[in-house]
Amino acid sequence: MRKLMVAVCFALLAGGTVQAQNGSEAPRRGWNPEMVAKRMSERLMLGDEASAKFIPLYQEYMQKLAECRMPRRQGGQEAAQTDEAIDERIQQMFDAQEKRLKVQKDYYGKFKEVLTMRQVEQLYNRAQAPGRNRPQGAPRAPRGMNR
Numbered sequence: 561m562r563k564l565m566v567a568v569c570f571a572l573l574a575g576g577t578v579q580a581q582n583g584s585e586a587p588r589r590g591w592n593p594e595m596v597a598k599r600m601s602e603r604l605m606l607g608d609e610a611s612a613k614f615i616p617l618y619q620e621y622m623q624k625l626a627e628c629r630m631p632r633r634q635g636g637q638e639a640a641q642t643d644e645a646i647d648e649r650i651q652q653m654f655d656a657q658e659k660r661l662k663v664q665k666d667y668y669g670k671f672k673e674v675l676t677m678r679q680v681e682q683l684y685n686r687a688q689a690p691g692r693n694r695p696q697g698a699p700r701a702p703r704g705m706n707r
Contacts, residue, residue, distance in 0.1 A: 621667045628660040
C-alpha cells in the first residue's frame with residue numbers, strides 16, 4: 561500500500577512538472593500594461609476625461625521603462641566571469657539607469673499636462689516592489705521569508 565501511495569505521489573509530481581514546462585503554449589497571465597494603467601488611473605481617482613488621456617500615456621511610459629531594463633543574467637556563471645565581463649555588465653547597468661531617468665524626466669512634463677501635481681507625485685511615488693522600501697543598507701530578508 562505504501563509503495564502504491566509513493567508511486568501515485570511521484571506520478572502527480574511528474575505530471576505537474578510536465579504541465580509547467582508546456583505552459584509556454586498557453587497565454588501568460590503576467591504583466592498587462594493596459595490593466596496596470598487602468599489600476600493606476602483608479603488609484604489616482606481620475607475622471608473619465610482625464611483617464612482617457614492618462615491611460616495611453618501611462619502605457620507608453622511603462623513600455624519605455626520596460627525597454628530600459630537590464631537583460632537577465634544567466635544563473636551560475638558569476639564565478640566564471642572575467643573582469644572585463646563584470647565591467648561591461650556594470651557599465652550596462654549605469655546606461656540602463658541613465659535611460660530610465662531620462663524617460664522619467666521626459667514623461668514628467670507630459671504627466672503634468674494631464675494630472676495635478678499631487679497626482680504626479682503619487683504616480684512617481686507609487687507603491688514600490690517589496691524590499692525597495694527598506695532603509696538604505698538594511699539587510700534583505702532570506703529567500704522564502706515573505707511577510
